[in-house]
Amino acid sequence: MGIFQVLCMVMLLHVGSVWSADPVWFGSQDNTRVLHVNSTMDLASFEPILKVFVALHPDIKVAYRDVNTLDLYHLTIDQHKQPQASLVISSAMDLQLKLVNDGYAQTYQSNFTERLPSDFRWRHQVFAFSLEPVVMLVNTEVFPGDLPEDRQSLLQTIRQNESIMTQRIGTYDIRQSGVGYLLASQDARQADVTWGRLLEAFGSHQVRTYCCTHEMIDDVASGELVLGYNLLGSYASQRARDDKRLKMILPKDYTLMLMRTALIPKQAPNPQDAGLFLDFLLSDSAQKMMQTQGLLFPIRPDANIPNDPYVVSAPGPTGVIELDQQLLVGRDYAKQKRFIRNWEMALEISELVP
Amino acid sequence: MWQTSLNQPNLSEEEEKKALARAPSLRFRFIVAGVLVIGVIAGLAINLIFDYSQKLADLSYDRLLRSALLQMDENVGLIRNEVSIDIPWSAFATLAQAEEDRVFYKVESLEQGFITGYQDLNSFPPRFPVLDEIQFYNQAYSGEMVRFAWVQRNIIDAETAQTIRIILGQTRLSREAMAASITRKAVEVVVLIALVAITLIIIGSHLVLRPLHRIGRALEDRAVGDLTPIDINTPKETHHLKVAINHFMARLQTNLAQLENYTADAAHQLRTPLASLKALAENARDIGNSDHYSPEKQRQALENIVKQCDTLNQTVTLLLNQAVVSHRLQTHRLALMDLLVPVTESCREQALVALRQGVHLSLECDLKESLILGDRFSIQQMMQNLIENAVRYSGQDSAAPKEVIVQVMAFDLFYRIKVIDHGDGIPDSEKERVFERFYRGRYDVAGSGVGLSMVRDIVNHHSARVKILNTVPKGTTFQVDFAKHRFDGDDQ
Known part of the structure; x- marks a missing residue:
């Protein structure tokens, strides 16, 4: 079975449900300039930004579709001849980079993209507009003993509290979540041994897997889960801010830093307005808004605000996931197949049957 | 002698600028x-x-x-x-x-x-x-x-x-x-x-x-008439040009000097007979007024004037001929001609004049035709000068047989003309000098001193050879060799 047949099957599985979802509209319905945005980001985090954008450009209306990272990747490829969306925003950096590498994105250059440090863009086709930590989220009320400060102490806690921890750790299902796969593969790359032991511990304690961040956070908040592993910092910090039981932990051994990126598909119907929106995301006002309103982690946060959780002060080293060709390795067909099989075996999950 | 462009290029300043452009x-x-x-x-x-x-x-x-x-x-x-x-x-x-x-x-x-x-x-x-x-x-x-x-x-x-x-x-x-x-x-x-x-x-x-x-x-x-050599310092590469210009100026200077001498000498040549003519005429006039008047004396004086006029006439003719010859040599190209024609012609012309001076002129020639490249007029002038010269120097010694012989002979490559007299001959020391302009071997014999230098010019111009030999037992032989014209060559 070739890779394309696999892809087609995955497409058939997921695209149907995505397609039925209606977009959320911003701006006057009478406007003729329409910008379709496909994004993996929760609308809650993005809504204020979109509102400001349509206020700045009253003649544009924006259709915003929230799509799962893996679905978004396949959708973009499927529609590459006649894409509906003019801007594709995703936290799965590896899939975004692969779209660019495989020639699905177009070049865009403006004063804003030129100002961006070269680490935060590739080929002038994919641009990062936020940089957030990957965290553990704990429910302090149900967590046994001291809160873990790194992966080692998490392993220790699991071993010492086997009954409490069983079925009460949540993480991404790397088969369904693109960003989940990215984070797992980066973990394996950063610290192969620790990752192996962690996976083993997850497996022996019947870890629960989630497709999406929200459900996982909900379960941590309700106390059903003690800990969520490898969550996106922006979502976790939003909930931790409002819910005192929740505590966001940046692992001390290393903290992965993830970029959210945007690209314009090659045949995009409205690349001008997509560029406008991208420029807006990179603009100082939007970046500042992300920080002050607690929406996202901006690329260069204003460090003058004291005790701001959006200024990342990791206790240990940070491992910024680099936006370059190395990301292709993680998405290598053979490597991906092996990695998922190992993951399934370790977690003692039977193969996902479509 | 002087070679100048035919249409004198006296260009105006503007034309010169155009030419420069x-x-x-x-x-x-x-x-x-x-x-x-x-x-x-x-x-x-x-x-x-x-x-x-x-x-x-x-x-x-x-x-x-x-x-x-x-x-x-x-x-x-x-x-x-x-x-x-x-x-x-x-x-x-x-x-x-x-x-x-x-x-x-x-x-x-x-x-x-x-x-x-x-x-x-x-x-x-x-x-x-x-x-x-x-x-x-x-x-x-x-x-x-x-x-x-x-x-x-x-x-x-x-x-x-x-x-x-x-x-x-x-x-x-x-x-x-x-x-x-x-x-x-x-x-x-x-x-x-x-x-x-x-x-x-x-x-x-x-x-x-x-x-x-x-x-x-x-x-x-430079000032007008300044012909001194250029003495500015120039690099090696232009040295030759400078030297050539200096040589050219030196030649120009020589030519100018020659011209000056010629003019002075020509004036002198004319002045002396004119002065003596005037003296003779005054003498003839004064005889009529003197006490010793006799018709015999006056006739003698008038006879002297006529003789003197003849001499003057000869001199002027010679000078004019020389000018014509030098002009022809500059302007006329050499053409195919029969050498015998000018030789015969000049012998015929001079025969009577020679006879008047008691000299027998004879031409010895067996040839029917002798083709060379040359200028007929110039060669005739040359022959005339040589014969006149021979006749003039034959008449001095009345004892010797007065005879001038002109011979034309053919050799393989050239024709040889000999003009033989039996006069006193020319000493070896002077043979080289007789061709110099205004050089005169003997001042007691009438002559202008330009005849033989003209011969030399004509001979040189025809690339011919001239030699002065001694006639046996005494006398002088002028020998001139003209190259034969060869039809197979590419010399036309």
Whole structure:
């Protein structure tokens, strides 16, 4: 079975449900300039930004579709001849980079993209507009003993509290979540041994897997889960801010830093307005808004605000996931197949049957 | 003698400027030739640089590609008789050094088929595949030109043997950027060198031609009649020009001096007979008034005047003839003619004059025709001078037989004319000098001193030879040899 047949099957599985979802509209319905945005980001985090954008450009209306990272990747490829969306925003950096590498994105250059440090863009086709930590989220009320400060102490806690921890750790299902796969593969790359032991511990304690961040956070908040592993910092910090039981932990051994990126598909119907929106995301006002309103982690946060959780002060080293060709390795067909099989075996999950 | 342009080019200043503008410029040619040569060389250099920078960029980035390919190759293994590859992150970190370049790859096994990567990549390199030998080549893929590295090798363990093939490609952006930056630098240097060279040529041309201008100015600034040599310091290359100009001026000076002498002498030649003519006439007038008047005496005095007039007439004719001959020699080209015609003609003319002086002139010639290249008038003048000369110097000694013989003989290559007299002869010491202008062997014999120098001019002009021999027992023989005209030659 070739890779394309696999892809087609995955497409058939997921695209149907995505397609039925209606977009959320911003701006006057009478406007003729329409910008379709496909994004993996929760609308809650993005809504204020979109509102400001349509206020700045009253003649544009924006259709915003929230799509799962893996679905978004396949959708973009499927529609590459006649894409509906003019801007594709995703936290799965590896899939975004692969779209660019495989020639699905177009070049865009403006004063804003030129100002961006070269680490935060590739080929002038994919641009990062936020940089957030990957965290553990704990429910302090149900967590046994001291809160873990790194992966080692998490392993220790699991071993010492086997009954409490069983079925009460949540993480991404790397088969369904693109960003989940990215984070797992980066973990394996950063610290192969620790990752192996962690996976083993997850497996022996019947870890629960989630497709999406929200459900996982909900379960941590309700106390059903003690800990969520490898969550996106922006979502976790939003909930931790409002819910005192929740505590966001940046692992001390290393903290992965993830970029959210945007690209314009090659045949995009409205690349001008997509560029406008991208420029807006990179603009100082939007970046500042992300920080002050607690929406996202901006690329260069204003460090003058004291005790701001959006200024990342990791206790240990940070491992910024680099936006370059190395990301292709993680998405290598053979490597991906092996990695998922190992993951399934370790977690003692039977193969996902479509 | 004097050669001048026929239509005197007395150009106005404006016409001279026009002529200057039309004239080809040495400096311009020099600069144009230099710029062309430099341009061609610079063009070749830039062409080479383009080629070289491409090769250099490929060489350096091919190293990255090779390194990444080898890292991939190292991680190919057999698991349960199946080929598998675990691409190391470092392999692509190596490729990421070409920051903006897309990466494509394919791993396949001849037995197992596609393993991983981009399935639609072309598996076959342009050159004949050799096991374990990495091939690099450019091929279009996904809308861009891609540099591929290709390798194929056998992988063997106890149970299976398979042939795997790895194709790894990278777009050419970084290579082109590197090549462009090398090229730009090198082209800048080449252009700079070319500009410096052109500037040097322009300055050099000015410096090289400056001595010529200096010589020109030195000549231009001279006072009228200043014929002294140029004594400005000039480089070796213009030394010859300076020397030539100085020689030319020296010749001019000699010619001018000759002309001056000639004019003075001609005046002298005319003045002396005129003065004596006047004296004779006064004498004849005074005889009538004196006490010793007799018709016999007066007739004698008038006879003297007539004689003196004849002499003067001869002198003037000679001078005029000389002027005509020298003009003809300058302006008339030599033509095919019969040498016998002027010789016979002059003998006929002179025979009576000679007889009057008691000299018998005879022509001895057996030839029917004798063709040479020459000027008839000049040769006739030459013969006339030689015969007159011979007759004049024959009559001094009344005892000797008064006879002048003209002989024409044919030899293989030339005709020889001999004019033989039996006068007193010319001493050997004077034989060389008789041809000098105004030289006169004996002042007691009438003569102008220009006749034989004219003979020499005519002989020289015809490339003939003249010799003065002694007649036996006494007397002088003038011998002139004219080259025969040969029809087979290309001398027309």
